[in-house]
Each structure stands twice: as structure tokens, then as C-alpha cells.
Amino acid sequence: MWIILSEVIVNLAEIIKISMIKASFEVLQTGSRQSFLARRFDQWAFDGPYHFHPEYELTSIIKGTGKRYVGSHMEDFMAGDLVLLGPNLPHCWKLGQLTGQQIDAGAIVIQFNESFLGDDFFNKPELQEIKKLFQRSVSGVSFKGSTQADVNERLNVLSTKGSNFDKMIGLLDILQRLAVSDEYTLLDQNQSIGERTAAEQERINPVFAYLVENFRQQVSLDKAAGIANMTPNAFCKYFKKITRKTFMETIIDYRLNYATQQLVQTDKPISEISFDSGFGDVSHFYKMFKVKMHMSPLNYRKKFVRDLDSRVVA
Numbered sequence: 001m002w003i004i005l006s007e008v009i010v011n012l013a014e015i016i017k018i019s020m021i022k023a024s025f026e027v028l029q030t031g032s033r034q035s036f037l038a039r040r041f042d043q044w045a046f047d048g049p050y051h052f053h054p055e056y057e058l059t060s061i062i063k064g065t066g067k068r069y070v071g072s073h074m075e076d077f078m079a080g081d082l083v084l085l086g087p088n089l090p091h092c093w094k095l096g097q098l099t100g101q102q103i104d105a106g107a108i109v110i111q112f113n114e115s116f117l118g119d120d121f122f123n124k125p126e127l128q129e130i131k132k133l134f135q136r137s138v139s140g141v142s143f144k145g146s147t148q149a150d151v152n153e154r155l156n157v158l159s160t161k162g163s164n165f166d167k168m169i170g171l172l173d174i175l176q177r178l179a180v181s182d183e184y185t186l187l188d189q190n191q192s193i194g195e196r197t198a199a200e201q202e203r204i205n206p207v208f209a210y211l212v213e214n215f216r217q218q219v220s221l222d223k224a225a226g227i228a229n230m231t232p233n234a235f236c237k238y239f240k241k242i243t244r245k246t247f248m249e250t251i252i253d254y255r256l257n258y259a260t261q262q263l264v265q266t267d268k269p270i271s272e273i274s275f276d277s278g279f280g281d282v283s284h285f286y287k288m289f290k291v292k293m294h295m296s297p298l299n300y301r302k303k304f305v306r307d308l309d310s311r312v313v314a
Contacts, residue, residue, distance in 0.1 A: 036112035038159050038167055043095070043105040050209040052090040052201070055111045056137060058174070059083050059093070060155045064105025065265075066095040067258065069212050070140035071188035072243045072250065074257050082148045083187070084178060086137035087113070088198075090205045092212065096265065108155045110171065117168075129179035130172075140187035147181040203228050204242050215254040216278040221247060255279060256292050263297055264304045270297045 037055075043064070050069060061081040068077040070091045077093060085091055095103050114122060114134060122131050133141075143151065151174055158170040178184075206227045211219065224247065225235035239247045259277040262268060271282050274297075279285035289297050 034164055035116040035168065036110065036171065038110050038171075039108070040159050041107045041109060043103060045107060045109075046093050046095045046105055048092060050090055050092045050205075050212045052088050052205060053111070054087045055113045056087060056134065057085040057091075058110040058155070058178075059085070060108040060152050061093070062106035062108060062156075064093075064095055064103065064107075066093060067261065068093050069208075072208065072245075073140065073187040073189075074254055075142075075187070076257075076261055080148060080152060082143045082152055084133070084137045084141045084143070086134065086140070088201055089138065089140055089188070090201075090208060091140070094212075096261065108159045110155065110158075110174075112171070130175045133175065133179040136184075136186065139189065141178075141184050142187055143178060143181060143184045145183040147178065147183040151177055200242070204239075207239070211251065211254060215251055216258065216276065218280075219251050219278075251278070252288055253292075256289060259285070259289065259297070260293070260300065263301045270301075273297070 040062075046064065046066070059082070061077055061079055063079045065076070065078045068075050068081065068083070068091075070083070070085065071089055093107070095105055121127070122134065154170060154174050154177070158167055158174070162170065207224050210224055210227055221232050221235070225232040228235050228238070230238060236247055239250075243250060245253070255278040259273050262273045262276065263270075266273075268276070274282045274285035277285070279288070286296060289300070293300055295303070
């Protein structure tokens with residue numbers, strides 16, 4: 001009896017563990033006097049899981065640094081980061097963990113669906129630029145330069161002042177400003193996640209949630225395939241079809257991206273960064289790093305310091 005009970009407990013623990021790493025579906029509710037959400041968040045919001053929702057999302061980082069995950073894309077973020085996400089595009093922002101330092105972070109988040117002003121509102125000829133912006137957002141759009149600075153200031157005003165009517169007009173103005181800007185980059189270049197069908201998203205999003213939470217540890221192909229309810233062989237083919245990369249290439253990209261952040265933001269030894277990023281062998285880390293960055297981790301760190309010093313002098 002105790003043997004059977006222990007097996008049940010182990011199986012239950014495994015089910016709970018898998019359920020915790022799935023990409024969460026977030027349900028958003030607006031108030032009776034609002035057609036969209038405009039909120040300010042503190043540090044706790046960055047603890048949220050890799051998640052998705054049918055609403056568009058415009059996020060402005062007020063303060064904080066770390067890693068931004070959008071679909072299959074991973075990138076550093078810092079204060080000023082401004083990103084528009086399309087519906088059902090999984091995402092999360094993870095704060096960097098700097099030893100001995102208190103992390104201070106905050107963000108402004110606007111969330112709305114395409115019909116928040118009526119089913120055909122954005123089909124009007126005057127709003128075609130915004131319509132095109134929505135189409136681009138399926139990949140996730142990161143804004144830079146004067147667009148970033150201008151819109152971040154407008155979002156700060158929108159989130160703190162004015163009536164609900166003023167906020168609605170302010171949002172339309174912000175969307176038009178983003179729509180006519182050419183200061184942007186697409187995050188998920190292959191549009192590989194946001195354009196999937198609902199069934200495909202249900203299958204692949206939990207896999208990326210597993211990678212986001214576990215790439216710095218031992219990642220199991222069998223477990224990833226199990227999350228997708230596929231055999232390992234079928235899963236590998238499916239994953240490459242969806243992402244244009246192999247499963248292992250994606251893991252290595254995540255690990256190298258994390259390692260580059262550690263190289264420039266900490267003074268940790270390279271061997272420690274290697275293990276902390278998920279590489280079990282330092283020599284393998286050196287080899288993979290040189291393939292991607294065309295220089296050794298040590299030279300990458302030195303070059304960053306030289307470049308930083310030259311900017312300070314200038």
C-alpha cells in the first residue's frame with residue numbers, strides 16, 4: 001500500500017511541476033467605465049510566468065534590467081524599453097539577479113483588444129497605418145530612438161492624469177505615433193509563434209515556457225516532447241518547422257544570450273558564468289560562444305569595457 005501511495009505522490013508531483021511551467025493564459029477584465037486597461041506595476045509584476053492573452057499589449061519599462069522573452073525571441077531590456085505585442089504572443093520580463101543589490105523595477109502596461117472601440121473601428125481609412133501596426137505586432141515590435149522617448153513620456157501622462165475619455169484619445173494618439181515610426185525592430189523575425197493557429201499555440205507555448213524557466217538547468221528533450229504530447233522524433237521536426245531552429249540550437253541561443261549579459265553586468269569568473277548559464281562544460285561554452293560572437297568570452301568582456309570607456313571619455 002505504501003509503495004503504491006508513494007508512486008501516486010511522485011506522479012502527482014510530476015503533474016504539478018509540468019502544470020507550473022505551462023504558458024499561462026491570462027484573463028483580463030476592464031472596469032465598467034473603461035474599454036482598455038492602463039496600469040502601473042512595481043517589481044512584483046516581473047515575477048509573472050511566461051503567459052499570453054488575446055489582447056494587444058504595449059509595455060514601457062520605467063526602471064529595471066533583465067531579460068525579455070517574446071515568442072521564441074530573448075533579449076536584454078532596461079529602463080525605457082518599449083514593446084508592442086500582438087494577441088496570443090507569449091511573453092514575460094524577468095529581472096536580472098545581481099548579488100547583494102536590491103532590485104528596483106516598474107512598468108506601465110496598456111492592454112486592449114482590436115474591437116475595444118467597435119468591431120470595424122480600425123478598418124476606417126483614416127486608421128490604416130494603425131491597422132498595419134497591428135499586423136506587425138504579431139512578431140512583437142520594439143521601438144527605439146525619439147519614438148521610444150516620446151511615447152514613454154506620453155504613456156507616463158496617460159497612466160497618471162486625465163479622464164477616461166482623455167486616456168482613450170491619448171491611446172489613439174500613441175498608436176498613431178507608433179504606426180508612422182520607422183524606429184523599430186521586429187522581435188520574432190520569423191513570426192513563428194504569433195501566427196500559429198490556436199491549436200498550434202496550445203502545443204508550442206508550454207514548450208517555450210519550459211525553456212524560459214529551465215534553460216539554465218538540465219533541459220530534457222523527452223520532457224519537452226511530453227509537454228507537446230509528441231514523440232521526441234516528431235517533436236524535433238515540429239519544433240524546427242515552427243521556429244526555424246533545432247531544439248538544441250534554441251537552448252544554446254538562450255544560454256549564450258544569458259551569458260553575454262552576465263559578462264558585461266558582473267565580474268564573475270567566466271567558468272562560473274558558463275555553469276550559471278547552463279553549460280555543463282566550460283570548453284563547450286567557449287566553442288559555442290566563439291561560433292556566435294566571433295571572439296572568446298574574455299575578449300568580449302574586454303571589448304565591452306573598452307567601448308564603455310571610450311563612450312564615457314567622449
